[in-house]
Amino acid sequence: MNEQKIFSVSELNAYIKALLDGEPLLSGLYIRGEISNYKAHSSGHHYMTLKDENGVLRAVMFRSDAYRLKFRPENGMKVLAHGRVAVFARDGQYQLYIDELIPDGVGALYVAFEQLKAQLSAEGLFAPEHKRAIPRYPARIAVVTSPTGAAIRDMLRILGKRYPLARVRIYPVRVQGPEAPAEICEGIAFVNHYRLADVLIVGRGGGSIEDLWAFNDERVAHAIYRSEIPVISAVGHEPDVTISDFVADLRAATPSNAAELAVPDRVELLARLHASEAQMLQAERHRLEAGRQHVKALAEKRVLQSPLNYIQDRRMLFEHVRERLISAAGRAVSEKKEKFVRLTAFLDAMSPLKVLSRGYSVAMRENGQIVKKADELEAGERLNIRFSQGGALCRVEETRPDRRAT
Amino acid sequence: MTFEQALSRLDEIVKQLERGDVPLEVSLQLFEEGTQLVKKCSSALDRAEQKVTILQKGENGEVTEQIFQGGGEDAV
Numbered sequence: 001m002n003e004q005k006i007f008s009v010s011e012l013n014a015y016i017k018a019l020l021d022g023e024p025l026l027s028g029l030y031i032r033g034e035i036s037n038y039k040a041h042s043s044g045h046h047y048m049t050l051k052d053e054n055g056v057l058r059a060v061m062f063r064s065d066a067y068r069l070k071f072r073p074e075n076g077m078k079v080l081a082h083g084r085v086a087v088f089a090r091d092g093q094y095q096l097y098i099d100e101l102i103p104d105g106v107g108a109l110y111v112a113f114e115q116l117k118a119q120l121s122a123e124g125l126f127a128p129e130h131k132r133a134i135p136r137y138p139a140r141i142a143v144v145t146s147p148t149g150a151a152i153r154d155m156l157r158i159l160g161k162r163y164p165l166a167r168v169r170i171y172p173v174r175v176q177g178p179e180a181p182a183e184i185c186e187g188i189a190f191v192n193h194y195r196l197a198d199v200l201i202v203g204r205g206g207g208s209i210e211d212l213w214a215f216n217d218e219r220v221a222h223a224i225y226r227s228e229i230p231v232i233s234a235v236g237h238e239p240d241v242t243i244s245d246f247v248a249d250l251r252a253a254t255p256s257n258a259a260e261l262a263v264p265d266r267v268e269l270l271a272r273l274h275a276s277e278a279q280m281l282q283a284e285r286h287r288l289e290a291g292r293q294h295v296k297a298l299a300e301k302r303v304l305q306s307p308l309n310y311i312q313d314r315r316m317l318f319e320h321v322r323e324r325l326i327s328a329a330g331r332a333v334s335e336k337k338e339k340f341v342r343l344t345a346f347l348d349a350m351s352p353l354k355v356l357s358r359g360y361s362v363a364m365r366e367n368g369q370i371v372k373k374a375d376e377l378e379a380g381e382r383l384n385i386r387f388s389q390g391g392a393l394c395r396v397e398e399t400r401p402d403r404r405a406t
Numbered sequence: 407m408t409f410e411q412a413l414s415r416l417d418e419i420v421k422q423l424e425r426g427d428v429p430l431e432v433s434l435q436l437f438e439e440g441t442q443l444v445k446k447c448s449s450a451l452d453r454a455e456q457k458v459t460i461l462q463k464g465e466n467g468e469v470t471e472q473i474f475q476g477g478g479e480d481a482v
Contacts, residue, residue: 136410137413156474159456165454167457168457168474169458169460170459171461172461190461266451270451270452273444273447273448274444276440277440279420279423279424280440281437283423283424283433284423284433287423291430
């Protein structure tokens with residue numbers, strides 16, 4: 001029998017552990033596999049095995065790394081796991097300690113996309129009531145995108161052709177890769193903070209779903225939601241659709257489409273201006289023509305046509321009325337005059353003096369009472385008789401009353 | 407007056423003139439104002455040159471703005 005060292009279990013495990021720990025490759029690597037036996041512990045740690053057709057690998061993701069997960073791991077999901085491989089001595093197993101887990105392959109990405117979409121929709125980020133209207137005539141436009149590439153070139157060309165009045169500001173960002181979401185958020189926040197634009201375009205040119213992935217990032221979604229400046233999202237080409245497209249106030253199918261949506265077309269505006277001018281001209285023409293007609297109609301009225309005739313007519317009428325007035329007045333006066341003369345004559349005839357001058361006399365008793373009846377007198381009574389001229393004091397010899405019954 | 411305000415005033419004037427409910431001298435004044443606005447807006451659209459700038463972050467984090475070279479109108 002050879003002299004062979006006899007190892008204890010712990011010693012062997014430690015040996016293997018040291019072996020693995022000393023291997024630089026195993027200190028940080030990417031592994032591709034499919035999740036199975038997945039369990040999310042109440043502790044916050046995630047346990048799973050990664051497998052492919054030929055084997056399995058135990059894996060764990062501690063809570064300190066798992067909180068960054070942007071999707072819910074599920075059995076059957078194909079993933080890329082980054083981490084280190086080390087021995088867990090207690091179990092006599094080596095396992096992968098995952099620090100980063102990302103969906104691998106298009107299918108997995110779509111699942112992550114659908115999960116986030118459902119989550120943000122439930123949070124209300126896509127609510128139509130929250131969407132702002134894009135201003136019709138923006139004076140300033142901000143674009144958060146890559147400063148190189150076809151997307152920005154196309155946008156600037158179309159903006160310049162349609163509506164050069166709008167000032168364009170570019171906030172350059174990376175549009176793919178792990179730093180992209182943070183930079184995009186920063187761009188949106190900066191433009192908002194300094195109120196640099198009336199409308200904001202966020203986007204990039206076409207690419208694979210992985211290329212566009214930054215625009216599915218939850219942070220970007222929230223930044224767009226919080227933006228007080230209306231946001232047009234312009235990510236990729238049809239039929240690419242990203243979370244940003246759902247949150248934005250308006251979705252453009254492509255970056256070029258975003259430029260069309262953001263501004264009016266100057267050709268159309270010029271046509272509208274000329275149409276307005278024509279409308280004003282026509283309205284004024286009508287107005288002036290109507291005015292002219294009115295003046296013409298007035299001019300044709302008789303009073304303006306031959307004013308002298310008109311005045312003459314009026315004068316004749318005036319004279320006619322005057323004469324009637326005068327003769328009426330004259331008649332009235334002479335009538336009154338006649339009446340006056342008659343009355344005067346009548347009065348005159350009634351005057352006592354006139355009566356006396358006709359031969360009548362007035363007899364008065366001594367007390368002044370005028371005698372009207374003979375039987376008022378007594379024989380021997382003294383009477384004053386008044387004649388037209390002078391009078392006499394008389395004594396009654398005899399009274400002679402009338403025999404007629406009174 | 408911004409471009410947008412000018413357009414909106416022009417619309418107002420056209421409506422008023424078409425309604426015809428202002429006195430003749432006022433309508434002539436409005437017509438004059440309207441024609442001036444059309445001139446101003448048309449020339450703004452014809453003569454405007456697109457202005458594009460790019461924001462750059464310096465090492466200290468301060469942001470500067472420069473004229474954007476490249477990526478502009480394609481040479482025709």
